[in-house]
Amino acid sequence: MDAIYKSEQNRDVAPAKPGEFRPLALGPLSIWPPVVLAPMAGVTNPPFRSLCREFGAGLYVSEMITARPLVEKNQKTDKLASFSEDETIRSLQLYGVDPYYVGEAAKRLVGEGRVDHIDLNFGCPVRKVTRRGGGAAIPLKPKLLAGIVHAAVSGAGKVPVTIKFRVGIDDTHRTFLDSGRIGQEEGCAYVALHARTAAQLYDGQARWEHIGELKQHVTRIPVLGNGDIWEGEDALRMMRQTGCDGVVVGRGCLGRPWLFRDLVDVFDGREPRDPPRMGEIAAIMLRHAELLSAWIGELHAMRQFRRHASWYTKGFRGSARARQEFMHVETLEQLRTVLGALDQGEAFPPSAMRVPRGKGGGTQKVSLPDGYLDNLDDDTPPLPESEEDGEGG
Secondary structure (H helix, E strand, C coil), X not given: CCHHHCCHHHCCCCCCCCCCCCCEEECCEEECCCEEECCCCCCCCHHHHXXXXXXXXXXXXXXXXXXXHXXXXXXXXXXXXXXXXXXXCCEEEEECCCHHHHHHHHHHHHHCCCCCEEEEEECCCCHHHHCCCCHHHHHHCHHHHHHHHHHHHHHHCCCCEEEEEECEEECCEECHHHHHHHHHHCCCCCEEEECCCCCCCCCCCCCCHHHHHHHHHCCCCCEEEECCCCCHHHHHHHHHHHCCCEEEECHHHCCCCCHHHHHHHHHCCCCCCCCCCHHHHHHHHHHHHHHHHHHHCXXXXXXXXXXXXXXXXXXXXXXXXXXXXXXXXXXXXXXXXXXXXXXXXXXXCHHHCCCCCCCCCCCCCCCCCCCCCCCCCCCCCCCCCCCCCCCXX
């Protein structure tokens, strides 16, 4: 990668040396490089996972699947829980608040031979989830958290189970050390920390020092770090600074699936290549849209693809006008026309390398059920989850 495409903090970061990092152990599986695609609602569906995998190796986790509708064999939920034929490691993130439904969902997934890995989400900061006691609110009640994890591990049998969580709901209520301990004690294959609180949402910089703290606290299973992996070198910096065993990549790959190619390069000891020019990106966008159309139908795919189009073109000259045109695209042919009008030779704008895509900035006061903090030893499941719950952690 040319120096122009390296941020200041990564200017002097060298690619990995042979043997510096190890593959990520996931039960009987070995993941190289130790990179995981973070589950993102409405994003990490089979088409997007396939596209990312075409650029590099790693572990690619599904968007969040809600446990209760899965147990009840809801048709929409079953569709979201599907995998494409090219997914050799079928990794699914399961969301639930009730040990019974989480355990039964794990049993169904494993019993039907549908998954090779189950991840549990305890980091969702979305108001509609936390105000009912779910997502990032669950680690406040360690007995409830332990009950859910225990049910999943028991239901999954030999299939590895992992958990992902945040630092806490806010700086006054930090729960990540307890969450890591519970994950280790209940038999998880690894734990992953998004180094922000739920109150931070996606604002500011992730506090990687908490990943290092968790790594010192959890010693028997791998610890993964999540937050602000925008360039391949960020992953190396995180692992070198914190001692963590792998990284989880979320918003950094939105509109930039070639980030996984860069990650393979730096972990294999090579300098990453320059980002693609607009012509190459247009071809990637069309490939993405075609995969999405084959999965859910052309019209629905084009409407869903509109936000991806804005992420792909962010920072390019004339991108604001192009985004307006993308908002009216309803067919693949119309998409080809809009893409063909772009400057195919324009280089990727360096200023767009670390521009957040997807969830924006801003903070919040985390909403909890009335009296939720009164008895943190309570292990009673909160209100039942629905298929609309869970949006990311």
